[in-house]
Amino acid sequence: MLSGRLSCATDPWLADHVVAGSVVFPGAGLVELVVAAGGRVGCGRVEELALVAPLVLPESGGVDVQVIVGAVDGGGRREVSVFGRGEGLGEDEAGWVRYASGVVVEESGEGSGVGVVSGLSEWPPVGAEPVVVEGMYEDLAAEGLSYGPAFQGVRAAWRRGEETFAEVVLPGSVGAEAGRFGVHPVLLDAALHVVASRGGGSGEVA
Known part of the structure; x- marks a missing residue:
């Protein structure tokens, strides 16, 4: 079990991720927490992760979090869950909520780590058509996804x-924090913005 605390006062960039008027901890941040916890036991690859509920951050104070990684099975997989609750509650008090659950696997074989995707030796990719990104964040805001300056990282698509x-x-001063993370949640979140701007779909992201 890894424990910690999330707060906009500690990480001000979190306040730039607003969904339907509330500051919500980004799903990309949950991925980072799960990777960090799984990596401590040699299972730093996320096989699947389901977001159970939005983790809303308060205007003041913070949220206590726990990431629990289960025992390894015969296939090298471990179940993982992320819990949170308002800070300041005693150890015996209730209030823990599960915000995400999934599976992490051992970091071995060709699929582990970060590598070069085949077919991207040329950039932009051969046969790809440019997408207009100007006004994208205004359009997303109209749909209830309000990204502040720290999260407006898309430059071309x-x-x-x-x-x-x-x-x-990584816009502005956020880039100076990159070394604290495997992949900074702002960067991973930005990579998904172009997908979100397309609309529709099943809600699943590969």
Whole structure:
């Protein structure tokens, strides 16, 4: 079990992720927590992760979090869950809520780590058509996804059939924090913004 605390006072960039008027801890942040916890026991690859409920952050104070990684099974997989509750509650008091659950696996074989995707030796990708990204964040805000400056990282995008490609950055001072993370949640979240702007779909992200 890994324990910690989430707060907009500690990480001000969190306040720039607003959904339907509330500051919500990004799903990309839950991925980072799960990778960090799984990595401590050699299972730093996320096989699947389901978001059970939105983790809303308070205007003041913070949220206590726990990431619990289960025992390894015969296939090298471990179940993982992320819990949170308002800070300041005693150890015996209730209030823990499960916000995400999934499976992490051992970091071995060709699928582990970060590598170069085949077919991307040329950039932009061959056959991909440019996508207009100007006004994208205004459009997303109209749908209830209000991204502040820290989360506005998309600089360019292309599509090729069902594939979407994007260039994303860590805006402003957020970039100085990159070393604290495996992949900064702001960067991973930005990579999904072009997908979100397309609308529709099943709600699942590969």
